[in-house]
Structure formats: structure tokens, C-alpha cells
Amino acid sequence: MELETETGWTLRVPRVLVAVNGFAKSLLPDVDVTPARNQVLITHPIPDLPVEGCFHYDRGYYYFRNVEGRVLLGGGRHLDNSIEQTSEFGANELIRSALVQLLKTVICPGRPVEIDAWWTGILGLGPVKKPIVERYSDNVVVAVRLNGMGVAIGTLIGQEGAEMLLNG
Ligand SMILES: Cc1cc2nc3c(=O)[nH]c(=O)nc-3n(C[C@H](O)[C@H](O)[C@H](O)COP(=O)(O)OP(=O)(O)OC[C@H]3O[C@@H](n4cnc5c(N)ncnc54)[C@H](O)[C@@H]3O)c2cc1C
Numbered sequence: 001m002e003l004e005t006e007t008g009w010t011l012r013v014p015r016v017l018v019a020v021n022g023f024a025k026s027l028l029p030d031v032d033v034t035p036a037r038n039q040v041l042i043t044h045p046i047p048d049l050p051v052e053g054c055f056h057y058d059r060g061y062y063y064f065r066n067v068e069g070r071v072l073l074g075g076g077r078h079l080d081n082s083i084e085q086t087s088e089f090g091a092n093e094l095i096r097s098a099l100v101q102l103l104k105t106v107i108c109p110g111r112p113v114e115i116d117a118w119w120t121g122i123l124g125l126g127p128v129k130k131p132i133v134e135r136y137s138d139n140v141v142v143a144v145r146l147n148g149m150g151v152a153i154g155t156l157i158g159q160e161g162a163e164m165l166l167n168g
Contacts, residue, residue, distance in 0.1 A: 001139055013140045022124035023087050024144040028136060033145045035087035036123040039095045040074035042067065043103070044114045050108060062099070064107055071107055073099055089120045105142050123148045133160045142167040145161065 003011045018027060024036040046069060054065040059162045062075035076095040083092060096118065103113060124145045126132070131153070132145045143161025146154055 005098060012147060015165050016141075016143045017146065017158075018103045018136070018140065019102075019158055019164050020162060021144050021146050021150060022122040024124065024142065026087065026102055028142065030125055031132065031136075031144065032125065033124045033132065034085055036077060036125045036148075037071070037084045037086050037089070037092070038052065038077060038120060038121050038123060039073055039092055039105070039118070041096075041099055041100060041115050041118050042073075043071045044115055044116045045069040046108060046111060049108075052085070057102070057106070062102060071113070073103055073107065075099070076102075088120070089118070091118065116141050124150075133157060133164060135168060138168075139165075 001013055001016065003013060005018065007009065008122050018024060020027065021031065024031045024033045027062055049066055049069055049071065051066045051071060053063065054063070055073075056063050062073070064071055065071040066072075076098045080092055080094050084095070100115070101120070103115075125147055126145045129147045130145075131143070131147065133139065133143045135140050141164045142163050143157050146157065150157075
């Protein structure tokens with residue numbers, strides 16, 4: 001089998017494990033994974049920040065925590081769900097302004113807060129909260145659709161995919 005890279009290299013490989021999660025459709029369009037972009041911010045340090053621990057707000061659509069005296073805040077995808085079903089990184093101003101509003105009025109009311117950085121991340125979601133670990137063809141296995149749990153279960157799913165590939 002031959003793999004072509006974006007930089008023009010061609011690699012000859014006997015087997016392939018596809019483990020690109022939310023980006024899977026760009027390689028295998030029929031795999032049932034929907035990309036979901038998330039907007040995230042971190043503030044500059046806030047003196048005497050009262051927030052301690054991890055929090056979920058509004059049915060879990062928003063999440064925030066204290067990271068070394070700063071607020072890490074993300075979520076709000078439900079405000080513009082169809083636009084955020086993308087594997088392209090990039091800002092969504094509607095969601096970003098909702099996150100700023102939440103930061104200033106609920107998380108840190110009455111305190112001066114400054115945002116240090118914004119970024120986006122891509123989840124791989126599906127109709128059921130179950131990862132896909134399956135043989136795609138004789139020499140290709142997919143291990144994707146981590147459903148927002150990949151930090152917790154990603155290494156296990158990768159291992160299961162690799163074992164399926166090697167033992168098949
Ligand atoms: C904001 C946010 C918060 C999250 N919070 C949590 C949490 O609290 N707990 C938790 O368990 N999980 C959480 N997750 C989910 C977790 O980050 C993902 O499930 C996990 O990163 C998936 O790991 P992965 O290695 O399968 O995919 P990714 O980390 O997405 O890595 C896929 C890689 O494949 C690369 N790639 C894409 N296309 C190609 C291609 N054609 N060829 C080669 N490489 C390619 C990409 O560049 C990327 O580096 C969160 C995700 C986000 C975005």
C-alpha cells in the first residue's frame with residue numbers, strides 16, 4: 001500500500017491504522033464521524049481568583065477551571081452547532097462573545113479580566129457515544145470517534161486498533 005503525504009513523500013507500508021479522530025472523514029468519507037470544533041480561551045492571571053476546581057455550566061455546554069491562577073474556559077458549541085461541525089480550526093465570534101460574557105458576568109463578576117489567548121480544538125462525535133474500532137479493509141483499521149473522551153480513553157482505543165491491525 002502507498003501513502004502520499006502533503007509534502008510530496010510516498011511511503012510504502014504493509015498496514016495502516018487511521019487514528020485521526022475528528023479528521024477521519026477527510027481520509028475516509030464514509031466513516032460515521034462528525035467533526036465538532038470547540039472555542040477555548042485562557043485569561044491572564046487574576047489576583048485572588050475564587051474559582052477552584054473544574055466546573056460544568058448550562059447542562060455541560062460550558063466548562064471552566066483554574067489553571068495556575070488563570071481561568072480556562074471553553075464550550076458554547078450549541079450556540080452555532082452547524083457552523084461548528086467542521087474540522088477547520090478558526091474563530092467563531094458569536095460563541096467567543098458568549099464565552100466573554102459568561103466570563104465577565106458569571107465567573108469573574110466585578111473583576112478586571114484580560115484574555116491572554118484563544119484557540120480551537122476538534123472533537124470527533126457520532127450518533128452513539130461509542131468509539132469506532134473496526135477493520136476498514138484487509139490492511140486498514142480505523143480507531144476514531146473518541147466523543148470528547150480521548151484524553152481519558154485515547155491510548156486504549158489506539159491500542160485496540162493496533163492489536164486488531166496486527167492480529168488480523
Ligand atoms: C476543547 C476540548 C476539550 C476536551 N476535553 C477533554 C477532556 O476533558 N477529557 C477527555 O478525555 N477528552 C477531552 N477532549 C477530547 C480529546 O482532546 C480528544 O478526544 C483527543 O485529542 C483525541 O485524540 P486523537 O489522538 O484520537 O485525535 P487528535 O488529538 O485530534 O489528533 C489527531 C491528529 O491527526 C492529525 N491529522 C488529521 N488529518 C490527518 C491526515 N490526513 N494525515 C495525518 N495526520 C492527520 C491532526 O493534525 C492531529 O494531530 C477535548 C477536546 C477538545 C477540543
